[in-house]
Amino acid sequence: MRILYAAVVIAAFLSGCASTGDWSSDTPTKANPKSSKATRVNLKNQSVSKIYAPSDNLWIRIRDGFQMEPMNTPLEIEQVRWLAARPDYVNRSMTRSSRYLFYIVQEVNARNMPTEIALLPFVESAFVTHAKSSAKAVGLWQFMPATGKDFRLTQNVFRDERRDVVQSTDAALDYLQRLHNQFGSWELALAAYNWGAGNIAKAQKRNVAAGLPTDYESLTLPRETRNYVPKLMAYRQIVLDPQAYGIVLPELENHPYFVAVDVGSDIDVSLVIKLAEIPSDEFHSLNPSFNKPVILSNANQQILLPFAHAEIFQSNLKQYDKPLSSWTAVQVSKTESVDQAAKTLGVDVDTLREVNGIPRGMRIRAGSTVLIPKNNRRPGDVSSSMAENASLSLEKPAPPAPKCPKPASAGKGGKTAKCAPTTTAKSTGKPTSKGNSSQKDAASQHKSASTGLAKSAKNGSSAASSSNNSSKGASKSQ
Numbered sequence: 001m002r003i004l005y006a007a008v009v010i011a012a013f014l015s016g017c018a019s020t021g022d023w024s025s026d027t028p029t030k031a032n033p034k035s036s037k038a039t040r041v042n043l044k045n046q047s048v049s050k051i052y053a054p055s056d057n058l059w060i061r062i063r064d065g066f067q068m069e070p071m072n073t074p075l076e077i078e079q080v081r082w083l084a085a086r087p088d089y090v091n092r093s094m095t096r097s098s099r100y101l102f103y104i105v106q107e108v109n110a111r112n113m114p115t116e117i118a119l120l121p122f123v124e125s126a127f128v129t130h131a132k133s134s135a136k137a138v139g140l141w142q143f144m145p146a147t148g149k150d151f152r153l154t155q156n157v158f159r160d161e162r163r164d165v166v167q168s169t170d171a172a173l174d175y176l177q178r179l180h181n182q183f184g185s186w187e188l189a190l191a192a193y194n195w196g197a198g199n200i201a202k203a204q205k206r207n208v209a210a211g212l213p214t215d216y217e218s219l220t221l222p223r224e225t226r227n228y229v230p231k232l233m234a235y236r237q238i239v240l241d242p243q244a245y246g247i248v249l250p251e252l253e254n255h256p257y258f259v260a261v262d263v264g265s266d267i268d269v270s271l272v273i274k275l276a277e278i279p280s281d282e283f284h285s286l287n288p289s290f291n292k293p294v295i296l297s298n299a300n301q302q303i304l305l306p307f308a309h310a311e312i313f314q315s316n317l318k319q320y321d322k323p324l325s326s327w328t329a330v331q332v333s334k335t336e337s338v339d340q341a342a343k344t345l346g347v348d349v350d351t352l353r354e355v356n357g358i359p360r361g362m363r364i365r366a367g368s369t370v371l372i373p374k375n376n377r378r379p380g381d382v383s384s385s386m387a388e389n390a391s392l393s394l395e396k397p398a399p400p401a402p403k404c405p406k407p408a409s410a411g412k413g414g415k416t417a418k419c420a421p422t423t424t425a426k427s428t429g430k431p432t433s434k435g436n437s438s439q440k441d442a443a444s445q446h447k448s449a450s451t452g453l454a455k456s457a458k459n460g461s462s463a464a465s466s467s468n469n470s471s472k473g474a475s476k477s478q
Contacts, residue, residue: 058102058252063240065115068186071233075226079234084245090238095250096127099257099285100140104169111173114186119235129163129288139163141172151175157369157390158296164289165304166260187216187229195225258286259310260302266325266381269293275320276305276313292371293355294327299387328374329382329390335366337397347372356392365393
């Protein structure tokens with residue numbers, strides 16, 4: 001049987017030593033810079049069960065890492081009151097965070113950043129991994145498409161790394177550190193994360209010209225950005241003293257919730273769920289970046305599994321002797337309808353339409369990548385080039401040519417009228433492949449989905465609210 005997994009990764013950035021409650025190892029990581037920087041265990045001769053972790057309270061660790069000064073402004077007080085009046089909402093978002101907070105705190109600590117930063121997804125997405133704003137910002141950290149590309153987060157047919165817990169956290173912290181280096185304070189860095197670095201710089205220039213200070217509280221800011229830092233500081237206050245506000249924080253132990261497993265061969269999502277013996281929603285909560293029912297080995301992907309189930313997965317995988325993947329991908333060579341493409345590829349038309357999310361009445365444009373069932377002619381894994389650059393572009397078919405009326409008999413030398421030429425097809429899809437974006441697009445990255453997700457998060461929805469009243473602790477993404 002092929003070896004599927006080269007290594008298991010404890011998804012925690014390593015700092016300090018065991019005596020401090022942190023994880024440490026001299027084991028080198030693989031060359032891929034996008035992989036987790038963490039302890040690695042070789043499945044050939046080691047067992048996940050040999051790995052253990054300290055079990056101290058994670059909330060205490062977070063509190064100990066607070067570095068930002070409370071603002072104690074009316075805006076912060078207003079945001080604290082809003083949260084205190086909604087203990088059920090706070091508890092749900094805190095409970096959702098339990099899957100991700102340990103990893104985020106480890107990353108924040110490793111960079112010597114204040115642990116208040118680890119609470120930012122509460123403001124951005126309420127820790128809803130599938131959160132999506134009206135402006136198409138997605139994920140825990142609400143990355144816009146352009147900024148995601150600037151930070152090398154792949155967005156293609158197979159995956160959207162803006163939703164990837166590990167990759168998006170790494171990118172968000174890189175971005176925040178860059179902004180902190182630029183503006184010299186975390187308050188201004190956070191404001192720039194929300195409104196854009198260019199806008200903050202312009203606001204500072206206006207204050208300089210007017211002889212005014214250029215700190216966060218002195219700048220003229222949009223209402224959402226003005227409320228952005230107070231919202232984060234309100235969560236800080238709740239974590240610091242939950243009892244004072246009638247909030248009960250869920251118990252969070254200071255050890256990894258998930259283990260990251262490297263993919264060595266293409267494998268179906270359904271098979272991973274089966275072998276790991278976890279509910280489907282648990283898998284998708286940890287792996288929201290996968291867009292298709294197959295995970296590709298040539299995309300340098302990692303599967304996140306609950307800590308206790310990684311060993312179950314390891315054991316079941318060793319005993320599994322059937323094909324690991326039932327899907328492959330091909331590039332369409334010419335523009336044609338789904339029916340025509342299905343006939344050309346020799347696949348069921350409904351399967352082709354459903355797995356690729358193609359609406360009825362649309363044609364597949366030449367050069368698009370589509371997922372199809374594996375067969376004897378296409379038994380191998382999806383290539384690296386296709387895994388990294390796959391795009392799907394659709395278009396509406398051209399309207400049928402009008403029928404020419406039967407020409408009346410023309411007189412001597414008479415001419416019959418010609419039908420009007422047909423119009424060309426109009427493209428409605430755009431390829432989604434890796435690339436660089438303009439600075440202008442990147443600068444407008446973060447108008448936060450923040451607690452505008454309050455309403456959707458309360459209802460368990462993953463879609464971000466497009467707008468909400470800031471007095472309700474809400475804002476909208478741009």
